[in-house]
Amino acid sequence: MHDVQTVAYVQRMMANTLRQLDGPAVLCADWEHVEILSPQVSEAVISMLAVTNAKIMCSGILLAPQAATFNLQAERVIRDANNPARKAFRDRGKLLDWLADVLKPDEMQAASAFLT
Numbered sequence: 001m002h003d004v005q006t007v008a009y010v011q012r013m014m015a016n017t018l019r020q021l022d023g024p025a026v027l028c029a030d031w032e033h034v035e036i037l038s039p040q041v042s043e044a045v046i047s048m049l050a051v052t053n054a055k056i057m058c059s060g061i062l063l064a065p066q067a068a069t070f071n072l073q074a075e076r077v078i079r080d081a082n083n084p085a086r087k088a089f090r091d092r093g094k095l096l097d098w099l100a101d102v103l104k105p106d107e108m109q110a111a112s113a114f115l116t
Helices: 004-019 039-051 068-080 092-099 105-114
Strands: 025-030 056-062 086-089
Touching: 004 039, 025 092, 025 105, 039 068, 056 092, 068 086, 086 092, 092 105
Parallel strands: 025 056, 056 086
Antiparallel strands: none
């Protein structure tokens, strides 16, 4: 997510996917390789996340443990999107443990494979 156009594209793709679901969604994202966001991109990401709040049952976002500055920014972005069902994790196992409450076994396998 290096520019506002990329965030807008991701938002459109996410919205299209979420519209195809009958019920709420569980999301798992890997932001380990995302770097510091410009203020404009940061605001676009907040908007992207907030727009999908109504469809989200829970969302776990993996952050790189060593990226302290970005992690602070990511946590602010997630908090500002205003959905307590979205959480950031620095540990894959803890993220998967959190998702285990809502995912079926085959979905857990997919989430684990995605995060590997």
